[in-house]
Every structure is written in structure tokens, then in C-alpha cells.
Amino acid sequence: MRIVLILKLLLLKIISNEKISILSLIFILFSSVVFSGEVNIFSARHYDSDIELYKKFTLKTGIKVNVVSGKSNALEKRIIEEGTDSKADLYIVADAGTLGAFEAKGMLQSGLTSKIIKSAVPYNYRTSKWVGIAKRARIIYYAPERVTAEELLGLSYESLANPKWKGRLVIRKSNNIYNQSLVASLIKNNGKEKTADWAKGIVANMARTPKGNDRAQILAVAAGEADIAIANTYYLALMLSGKKGEEQKEAAKKVKPFFPNQEDRGTHMNISGVGLVKNSPNKENAIKLVEFLLSEEAQKHIVNNTFEYPMIEGVSPHPLIVSMGLDFKQDSKTEVVNFGKNQTDALEVMLAAGWK
Numbered sequence: 133m134r135i136v137l138i139l140k141l142l143l144l145k146i147i148s149n150e151k152i153s154i155l156s157l158i159f160i161l162f163s164s165v166v167f168s169g170e171v172n173i174f175s176a177r178h179y180d181s182d183i184e185l186y187k188k189f190t191l192k193t194g195i196k197v198n199v200v201s202g203k204s205n206a207l208e209k210r211i212i213e214e215g216t217d218s219k220a221d222l223y224i225v226a227d228a229g230t231l232g233a234f235e236a237k238g239m240l241q242s243g244l245t246s247k248i249i250k251s252a253v254p255y256n257y258r259t260s261k262w263v264g265i266a267k268r269a270r271i272i273y274y275a276p277e278r279v280t281a282e283e284l285l286g287l288s289y290e291s292l293a294n295p296k297w298k299g300r301l302v303i304r305k306s307n308n309i310y311n312q313s314l315v316a317s318l319i320k321n322n323g324k325e326k327t328a329d330w331a332k333g334i335v336a337n338m339a340r341t342p343k344g345n346d347r348a349q350i351l352a353v354a355a356g357e358a359d360i361a362i363a364n365t366y367y368l369a370l371m372l373s374g375k376k377g378e379e380q381k382e383a384a385k386k387v388k389p390f391f392p393n394q395e396d397r398g399t400h401m402n403i404s405g406v407g408l409v410k411n412s413p414n415k416e417n418a419i420k421l422v423e424f425l426l427s428e429e430a431q432k433h434i435v436n437n438t439f440e441y442p443m444i445e446g447v448s449p450h451p452l453i454v455s456m457g458l459d460f461k462q463d464s465k466t467e468v469v470n471f472g473k474n475q476t477d478a479l480e481v482m483l484a485a486g487w488k
């Protein structure tokens with residue numbers, strides 16, 4: 133393709149009787165070198181900052197990055213339907229459960245096993261087919277004037293099912309993947325039967341029928357509709373940053389984060405991650421991009437724009453995330469591969485409990 137383009141350009145110049153300067157020749161040849169390879173990303177992460185990051189990769193390597201963005205369901209449908217014709221190399225999403233479920237459909241392949249990847253990503257956050265590129269915690273937010281220090285003592289996901297929280301809890305719907313992964317991790321740790329009972333307790337404690345996104349849960353606590361919410365860590369920082377407007381910034385100041393399960397396995401951690409697609413036409417470039425995403429430069433870019441936790445050691449999260457506290461125990465025992473494995477059971481117990 134490139135060669136044809138260069139010949140056409142040269143021909144045009146000759147036809148137009150234009151003198152071909154050495155400079156223009158160099159320019160034409162150079163521009164053909166710049167995009168000598170490419171990699172195609174199907175991304176369900178909606179961050180403009182990700183696009184800036186891919187540009188940095190292109191500048192570094194000369195590999196062009198093409199991005200198809202959309203909702204995970206639509207992207208997966210397209211990759212499956214296009215089969216061996218699919219141009220997708222990498223699938224990027226914001227939950228380990230999504231990657232696990234796509235892997236279970238046989239749509240990912242092994243290959244993310246280089247030394248760089250393995251030494252960057254702890255074992256519990258990767259498989260040979262997909263790896264985490266950033267971490268997020270799903271935590272508790274509370275209203276300090278309505279929740280006592282005593283009530284917070286030793287608080288865990290499990291203990292949120294206690295009747296003392298009746299009418300005080302908000303959390304989003306059961307169709308939300310973050311919730312499915314949280315419940316999947318509870319199934320892994322406590323078994324399906326116990327988790328089914330737990331889900332009933334949670335539903336009984338809800339202050340309202342689940343609605344809205346994670347930020348809407350934090351807003352409900354700020355507005356006094358509930359005393360505690362469950363939501364991911366980066367949403368509070370996003371609200372505090374002012375990027376979601378003055379009103380949300382003020383609301384965020386009214387709630388406090390709490391990291392549960394400090395007395396046992398630690399707080400539930402999830403990932404943003406990337407999977408190597410089964411029919412990847414540019415596998416080598418795809419692996420290079422994954423390695424780049426795990427570099428110090430890329431990790432700094434990610435955490436400063438998305439308020440996630442870095443996947444690698446030695447990179448500090450955004451100051452707003454630091455101010456929420458870093459000295460909490462993360463659940464590094466429950467491998468995130470379980471979120472996909474237990475996803476069907478998780479949804480089943482939630483729906484059986486009447487979790488809308």
C-alpha cells in the first residue's frame with residue numbers, strides 16, 4: 133500500500149513537471165517509514181487520555197494505533213461475528229470479569245507472557261491471555277455525621293448484610309459488572325450459599341431500589357438519602373477534581389472513603405485490563421503495546437488521568453487518591469480470574485435475592 137502511494141506521488145510530481153527536490157523525497161520516504169506497522173485496539177474504556185497515551189506509543193515505536201471504541205457488548209459481538217476477518221488485536225476493558233467472560237468464549241489467545249509483562253504485573257492480576265494495566269478498589273463511602281466510629285470498626289463487605297444497616301445502604305444494579313465481580317469474589321471466598329444469604333441481607337438493607345452509576349451512589353450519601361454507598365475509588369477523586377462540576381465536587385467533600393476487610397483478606401481490587409484477541413493480525417505489535425502500557429511513563433499517564441492505582445511498583449497514584457489513604461490492605465489473595473469464573477453464579481444469587 134505504502135509503496136503504491138509513494139509511486140503515485142512521484143508520478144504526480146513528474147507529470148506536473150515539478151522538480152523533485154531531495155527534501156521532498158526524504159519526506160515521502162520518511163512518512164512511509166513512520167507507519168510501517170499498526171495495532172488495532174478495541175476499547176471499552178472511555179478516556180480521552182488513553183488516546184493521548186497511544187500517541188506516545190506511536191511516537192516511540194512508529195507503530196500506528198487504530199482505536200475502535202464502544203460498549204463491551206457491542207465490541208465483543210463485532211469481534212465474534214467478524215471471526216478470522218477481525219482486525220482486533222487488543223481488547224481493553226475496565227473489569228477483570230469482562231475479560232474472563234470473553235476468554236471463556238474462546239476469543240482470547242495466549243501470548244502476554246513476556247518477561248516484561250510478568251515482572252510488571254503481580255500473578256493475581258493476569259493470565260497468559262489478559263493482564264491488568266491499572267487497579268481500582270471497590271470500597272465503602274459513608275456520611276461521617278450519620279455513621280459512628282464504632283459502626284466502622286472492622287467493617288467488611290460481609291458485615292454490610294447486618295440488619296443494623298437496614299434502609300441505610302445504596303449500591304447500583306446487579307447488571308453492573310463491578311458488582312458482579314465483587315459478588316464473584318465473595319463467592320470465591322465464602323461459597324455460593326453464604327453469598328446468596330448475604331445478597332438477601334444487602335437487598336433488605338437498601339435505602340432505595342438500585343439506580344444510577346457509581347457517582348450517583350456517592351451523591352445519594354452526600355444528599356442524605358443513605359448513610360453508606362459502595363463505589364469504586366476513582367469516582368470520588370474524579371468528583372473532588374472538579375471535572376464533574378462544582379456540585380459534585382461539593383458533594384464529594386461530604387462523604388468519607390472506608391476500605392473494608394482490613395482484618396481479613398483486604399479490600400476488593402479489580403483491574404482495567406487488556407486481552408490479546410484470538411485472531412490478532414498484529415500480535416507482535418500488540419505485545420509491544422501491552423509492554424508499553426506497563427512502563428513507568430505510561431503508568432504515570434494512566435493514574436494521573438483516570439485516578440486508578442498503578443499496576444507496577446514505584447509509581448505514585450494521583451494526589452487525590454493518595455489523600456484517600458494508601459496504607460490499606462488490598463485483597464491480593466483472590467485472583468481476579470475468579471471474577472469471570474463466578475460471574476454467572478454471582479448474577480444468579482443477586483437476582484434470586486431480588487437485587488434489581
Ligand code: FE
Nearest residue numbers: 226310346364
Ligand atoms: Fe468505572
